[in-house]
Amino acid sequence: MNEINVMVVDDSAVVRKVVGAMLQSAPGIRLLHAVADPLLAIERMKHQWPDVIVLDVEMPRMDGITFLRKIMAERPTPVVICSTLTERGAETTVAAMAAGAVSVITKPRLGLKEFLNDSADELIAAVRAAAQVNVKRLAARAAVSAHPPQAAVKLTADAILAAPSESRVPLQTTERVVAIGTSTGGTQALEEVLTVLPRVTPGIVIVQHMPEKFTAAFAERLDKLCQIRVMEARHNDRVLPGRALIAPGGRHMLLRRDGAQYYVEVVNGPLVNRHRPSVDVLFRSVARNAGANALGIIMTGMGDDGAAGLLEMRKAGARTVAQDEESCVVYGMPKEAVKRGGVEKTVALKSIDREILAQLTVR
Structure with a gap:
């Protein structure tokens, strides 16, 4: 395997020094440059383009999002965001991920050097994962996110699927649930799926691998774009039709049942x-x-998280779906789920909304 050439762009001298040193010492990774802002990065990239960029979002002269959009328009490249863990930073970083960044590493304002040293394994793993993304799909997602669908063209329930008749629902039927799991590339993929869902949908519960604080900003952004209600989950929230609950970063989310009703535990x-x-x-x-x-859906992501659980869902009688390789930014989690036998059906990203709506008529 060829070396992964990495560029670090951050206005903090501490970050450039510490992150640069840890990347340089990692087998199979080569630090090309560590520069203080995007304008300096652009000059260096004229001579050699990196395989992966580690990027801050709040910098002088040119902010990280502007730089990211320029990269995605000129030559799509995997970008790992290294952002300060604040509410304001979370909103900015979510916008960066919508513009095409593949993952986020958080950094505190205090104790920065010690934190970065403790997070070396996480950062190196993020860089290795970024180097394996499907750049073609990354570019396509960035282009879609740059021009999000307008409310006027969003589909309604009647345009896609007639509302189920109450007379056809078995007496013992309980509410339907859709569970979605995703990681690298998932922020853009979820946006593509959720923004076309009509208000009449089954209740949805989602795990997107994302750090603490960022999930709230991500949910708020999706809620503004979607017809359905999108929220960061709170303990004991009901799972309701027309609502999607996103597990908060740093906490596990579990589905519980009380009679015919479902709710979530955040623990x-x-x-x-x-x-x-x-x-x-x-x-x-x-x-x-x-x-x-x-219905269980496993989407783009690195690693195997969700593969075992999806197989358990299938054995319990649930329908199970995986996103196909061609439409994934990283075909890791779906591939492992297919390998273990947990996947009933593989579909393209553009077809996942139809699989979700089909839950309305499952008997």
């Missing part, structure tokens, strides 16, 4: 598959508490 706990929230945790809880009343 602390150890990392599962190196993640919190974990897709496997959500899927296992859905398998146990919803069974055949659920």
